[in-house]
Amino acid sequence: QVTLKESGPALVQPTQTLTLTCTLSGLSLTSSGVRLSWIRQPPGKAPEWLARIGWDDDKFYSKSLKTRLTISKDTSKNQVVLTMTNVDPVDTATYYCARDDRLTDAFDVWGQGTIVTVSS
Amino acid sequence: IVLTQSPGTLSLSPGERATLSCRASQSVSSSYLAWYQQKPGQAPRLLIYGASSRATGTPDRFSGSGSGTDFTLTISRLEPEDFAVYYCQQYASSPTFGQGTKVEIK
DSSP states (O other): OOEEEEEOOSEEOTTSOEEEEEEEESOOTTSTTOEEEEEEEOTTSOOEEEEEEETTOOEEEOTTTGGGEEEEEETTTTEEEEEEOSOOGGGOEEEEEEEEETTTTEEEEEOOOEEEEEOO | OOEEEEOSEEEEOTTOOEEEEEEEEEEEOGGGEEEEEEOTTSOOEEEEETTTEEOTTOOTTEEEEEEEEEEEEEESSOOGGGOSEEEEEEOSSSOEEOOOEEEEEO
């Protein structure tokens, strides 16, 4: 059974850097074809895709947020990390990691999400 | 690619048929159109991928159709657990989601 769990700070001050971690179980980041994405959802709004990383370290970013995002993986810990620089209150959202299935081109497994509030 | 869902809210009774629309700003390959269900406090759940293929565990009362720029999610007979928000999503280019349709109890 594949499970994903997000972790990170609940509160971040404006202009700071946000670091989020997604820990995978039942799925290895080194397995061919594995891709993980980060997706966020502001309160009461639709999800917004942020970034993706593949088993081969191929990376893909949202054009609108590309300059602020870095996605990476730690295969020894089976974790995917997302950093977002210079956060603003509009970045307040629930942040999810999701498996990005190459066969279906859809997000078929989601973590429970972690709520991040940007406020001073 | 911008996805526009309609209606914003659908008020129906259990047992009724629900028809949800998703329109894309440019043509999307059917292979790259998915539908998700989201309940309060939960992550979205994949229902349909490839425009018409049901994901594992999706009941057969859910069906997807469409091509090009117009896609539809149909729930043949609403069950109490189907009242939720539904999102379409495309993966033809940088992934995007529609703004959602809320299916509420009338």
